[in-house]
Amino acid sequence: MQRRILIAGGAGFLGSHLVDRLLRRHDVEKIVILDNLWTGTRGNLAHIDDKRAAFVEGSAESFATDERFDEILHLASPASPPWYMRDPIRVIQANVHGALNLRNLLKPGGRFCFTSTSEVYGDPLISPQPESYRGSVDCTGPRSSYDESKRCTESLLFECNRVYGMDIRIVRLFNVYGPRTRIDDGRAVSNFIGQALTSGVLTVYGDGRQSRSWGYVDDIADALERFFWRDHIDYIGPLNIGNDREIAVVDVAEYITKLVPGTRIEYLPPVPQDPTNRCPDLTLARKVLPGWSASIPYETGVRETLEWFKHIVRTSEAVPLA
Numbered sequence: 002m003q004r005r006i007l008i009a010g011g012a013g014f015l016g017s018h019l020v021d022r023l024l025r026r027h028d029v030e031k032i033v034i035l036d037n038l039w040t041g042t043r044g045n046l047a048h049i050d051d052k053r054a055a056f057v058e059g060s061a062e063s064f065a066t067d068e069r070f071d072e073i074l075h076l077a078s079p080a081s082p083p084w085y086m087r088d089p090i091r092v093i094q095a096n097v098h099g100a101l102n103l104r105n106l107l108k109p110g111g112r113f114c115f116t117s118t119s120e121v122y123g124d125p126l127i128s129p130q131p132e133s134y135r136g137s138v139d140c141t142g143p144r145s146s147y148d149e150s151k152r153c154t155e156s157l158l159f160e161c162n163r164v165y166g167m168d169i170r171i172v173r174l175f176n177v178y179g180p181r182t183r184i185d186d187g188r189a190v191s192n193f194i195g196q197a198l199t200s201g202v203l204t205v206y207g208d209g210r211q212s213r214s215w216g217y218v219d220d221i222a223d224a225l226e227r228f229f230w231r232d233h234i235d236y237i238g239p240l241n242i243g244n245d246r247e248i249a250v251v252d253v254a255e256y257i258t259k260l261v262p263g264t265r266i267e268y269l270p271p272v273p274q275d276p277t278n279r280c281p282d283l284t285l286a287r288k289v290l291p292g293w294s295a296s297i298p299y300e301t302g303v304r305e306t307l308e309w310f311k312h313i314v315r316t317s318e319a320v321p322l323a
């Protein structure tokens with residue numbers, strides 16, 4: 002079947018990698034890339050030369066068209082804590098109102114795919130976190146606009162499935178890094194690399210012993226394509242997607258200081274309510290997506306990202322977060 006796709010957030014870091022993958026497919030008739038360029042950039046799409054792709058500048062929560070789609074992929078939300086904390090109400094609108102609005106643009110029988118987050122687990126009390134873990138989230142805390150709007154959108158889509166039989170797919174993404182992250186994004190890997198290439202001082206918050214599981218963007222986009230595209234599937238989500246090799250933040254920073262000589266780490270006060278650990282249980286992902294694994298080693302992914310950032314630093318006026 003030839004599919005007409007709408008990808009909201011398609012000019013973003015992860016969204017643009019997914020667009021690239023979908024344009025390699027022969028069963029894609031058209032992709033409308035919707036993005037309000039809040040964190041996404043036109044530059045992420047500049048390399049695309051394919052008549053099937055059309056960019057529309059607009060927001061998920063207000064986009065209107067007479068066109069209807071076989072598949073809607075909703076990735077339209079900042080994922081970096083400094084960015085979503087800067088405009089938390091807009092984050093809630095993007096996720097929840099975005100899903101409420103975009104679902105009206107589905108063809109009957111169409112599929113709605115949503116990128117949720119490991120943040121639904123909050124500061125987890127068990128490790129690794131399986132999808133059945135209900136989380137430890139502060140619903141009024143500084144991260145709540147992101148955590149709770151993702152949780153609410155999961156709930157909304159499950160109700161659309163239960164009440165209207167809407168076909169849905171929901172993934173929970175753990176930390177993703179790689180080329181096309183903004184230099185002023187503020188998330189750890191990109192921030193450390195940007196800092197290494199500019200000021201030479203890598204800012205670690207707290208003692209750096211808090212851990213994350215760092216997934217390289219190619220592996221993650223691969224999983225999204227597989228899960229969002231499978232027609233005959235008896236599992237609609239939520240599905241953990243990420244890399245299950247857990248590494249402390251300070252170890253990431255140290256690795257980057259070794260790659261870029263003359264750089265050093267500076268310790269800053271801890272971020273309030275920064276989760277102490279995060280690691281996906283991928284048992285279900287391996288079952289639902291046979292053949293998929295997060296195969297790119299962290300060391301390779303970081304070096305690839307470093308090479309990409311060297312080019313960006315030469316051509317950009319933006320600076321990493323201090």
Ligand code: UDP
Binds near residue numbers: 081176206211272
């Ligand atoms: N972090 C840090 N320095 C930075 C950016 C992030 O020490 O310049 C830490 C942050 O406090 C957190 C971890 O790195 O413990 C991952 O942060 P990120 O923003 O990448 O993702 P998230 O907190 O959403 O997992």
